[in-house]
Amino acid sequence: MKQAFDYIVVGGGSAGCVLANRLSACGRYTVCLVEAGPPDSNPWIHLPIGYGKTMFHKTLNWGFYTDPDPGMNGRRIYWPRGRTLGGSSSINGLIYIRGQKADYDDWARQGNAGWGWDDCLPYFRKLETNDLGPGPTRGVDGPLHATSIKTRHPLVDAFIDAARAHGVPLRQDFNTGEQEGVGYYQLTTHRGLRRSTAVAYLRPARKRRNLTVLTGRHVLAVVLRDRRACGVRVRAPDGAVQELAARHEVLLSAGALNSPQLLQLSGIGPAGLLGELGIPVRADLPGVGENLQDHLQIRLIYRVSRPITTNDDLRTLGGKARLALQWLLYRGGALAIGINQGALFARALDASDRPDIQFHFGTLSADMAGGDVHPFSGCTYSVCQLRPESRGHVRLRSADPMQPPSIQPRYLSTELDRRMAIAGVRYARRIADTEPMRPLMAAEFRPGREVESDEGILDFCRERGATIFHPSGTAKMGPDGDPMAVVDSRLRVRGVDRLRVVDCSVMPTLVSGNTNVPVVMIAERAADMILEDARGRT
Structure with a gap:
């Protein structure tokens, strides 16, 4: 196995697979993708309904698991x-x-030049093949598929009609930049199978001789010399530790939990925290690991009067x-x-100028x-506040x-977020009624x-609310004047x-x-x- 590469990508996930493909495509650079987990060979990965498994x-x-969260009754x-x-x-x-x-x-507007909608739109179009066809905001020849749900369900149709009765417009495409509306989601599937970035980006690149993919390797830290990243230390499945050298760059794509953990382990982060743990400070960046944001999911469950549910x-x-x-005959139905x-x-x-749930x-x-x-x-009405404080x-x-690191979301720690949780539950009930x-x-x-008061609804949200799996912001992008910015534009x-x-x-x-x-973009x-x-x- 080669010990030195031009680029080392840490994490073979949504972003890492994209980088592995694009950086190796020209053939000029050697790329090593390092993933802690196994290959994506488990069949439940590829069957859309398999995420329950x-x-x-x-x-x-x-x-x-998060730490006990005071905003969630200590759960x-x-x-x-x-x-x-x-x-x-x-x-x-x-x-x-x-x-x-x-x-x-x-x-x-926060000072991240080149990250406005007009800057990002060409990349959204580049990454997708959308079955709605060509349009000013859609792509038709990208690796990732945006697939419409063809088979209608009576419950979903009733949900759509109930929302329309409240003045919400019917929308076929939620990805034009203007989102307000109701309809069926598009999915990252293709021909009845999940279209992960490992399938869409990594699989076609695996045959390239300049791309090395290592699975089952846990990256322990970034190797730094004179404030320059020059490689990573990796633990192999047998417990052996080896060093992989990067001639050009190390790219952390381990996610909003693992990337800040790796930075801190490497001496990059809040000096006070690192000092307490005996980690030599290589770069005092107080924002590493801070600014954690997530969508809090509130799930209302209803009994349905007809046996038409999954x-x-x-x-x-x-x-x-x-x-x-x-699924076998038509690549359709709930499994797809x-x-x-x-x-x-x-x-x-009422004060919101754009969709807030x-x-x-x-x-x-x-x-x-x-x-x-x-x-x-x-059936389940899952509602979340779109832009939590x-x-x-x-x-x-x-x-x-x-x-594992200490994770503290601090859900519902602001007055607006508490008001939004209550408003979301009441909105769901209006649709159901x-x-x-x-x-x-x-x-x-x-x-x-029986749970009707604002206090009762808020307590329900604290007792039953959970993540909708969108942790972000822990190494935020920002301008030079932002002391909490971890990366530049x-x-x-x-x-x-x-x-x-x-x-x-990096999401601010x-x-x-x-x-x-958005991460693929x-x-x-x-x-x-x-x-x-x-x-x-060069």
């Missing part, structure tokens, strides 16, 4: 993260969403056989879709996302790189109609040469929606920047 998988999932909350090629794109809910135009324009299909052998035949089909972006607060409407119900379905016909952190517990949804809703199972770590972060960590503020497609844009800088050096 990977959600708690001991090998394919990091299985993080520790399970945070799944992908630990396989494709990363979280191999285990997520497959929702294809970019966010709102204003999200990216806000990034630019619960009903999954409870019997006959139902499971029908689902299997639909996953869980959530109905999309709704709306304004829960998002619904994932699912035709099944369970005690938690990915859990066993209930023994009754059920609450900020948490990711910090080392010890200098041991094999120990509206024709044609009303006759299909036999009863509100959770929280139950070219994603270079401040105070350290030849080291970048390319993943959800969370996008309005699911984060997978960030990696596409970063790849161009890296190659431009390489040409400048």
Whole structure:
């Protein structure tokens, strides 16, 4: 095995697979992709509904837990993260969403030149093949597929009609930059199979001789010499530790939890924290691990008056056989879709000038996302605040790189976030009480109609709320004058040469929606920047 490469990419997830493909495409540079988990060979990864099997998988999932969160009645909350090629794109809910135009324009207004909507749109178009066809905002020949749900479901149709009765417009494409509307989601699937970045980007690049992919290797730290990244220390499956050298750059794409942990382990982070743990400070960057943001998911569960839900299909052998035949014969049905089909972006607060909540409407119900379905016909209204104000952190517990970090989301720690949680629940109830949804809703199972006051609803949110799997912002991008900025607008770590972060960590503020497609865009844009800088050096 080669010990030196031009580029080392740490993390074979949503961003890392993109970088591995794009940086190796010209054949001029050698690239090493290092992934802690195994190859993406487990069949449950590739079947869209299979994320119920990977959600708690001991090998394919990091299985993080937060610290006890005071805003959530002191609960520790399970945070799944992908630990396989494709990363979280191999285990997520497959929702294809970019966010709102204003999200990216806000990034630019915060001092991040080149990250406005108009700057990012060409990369969104570059990455996608959209089955809605050509359009001013759509791509038609990219690696990642945006696939529309062809088979309509009566529950989802009723959900859409109920929202329209409240003045929400019908929308076919939620990715034009203007999001407000209701309809069916598009998914990161193709021909009935999950289209992870490992499939879309890495698989076609694996035959290149200048690309080396190492799985089962846990990166322990970035190797620094004279404030320059020159490689990584890696633990192999047999426990042996080796050093891989990077001639050009080290690129951290390990995600919003692991990337700040690696920076801190390498002596890059808040000096006070590193000093407490006996880690020599190589670059005092107080923002590393701070600014943690996530979408808090509030799930209302209803009993359905007719046996038309995915619960009903999954409870019997006959139902499971029908689902299997639909997939085998037509690559369709629930197995090809996953869980959530109905999309709704709306304004829960009258003062909002753009959508402030998002619904994932699912035709099944369970005690938690990915859990066993209930023994009754059920559906789920999952609602989240799109732009939370609450900020948490990711910090080392010890200098041991094999120990998970301390994760504190600090959910519902601001007045606005608490108001939004209550407003989201009330909005969901309005939809459930509206024709044609009303006759299909036999009863509100959770929280139950006895929970009516603002205080009662907020306590329900604290007791039952959970992540919707979008941690971001822990190595945020920002201008020189921002003391908490970790990377500049070219994603270079401040105070350290030849080291970048390319993943959800760099988002200064969370996008309005699911984060997978925005991360692919960030990696596409970063790849161009890296190659431009390489040409400048030569």
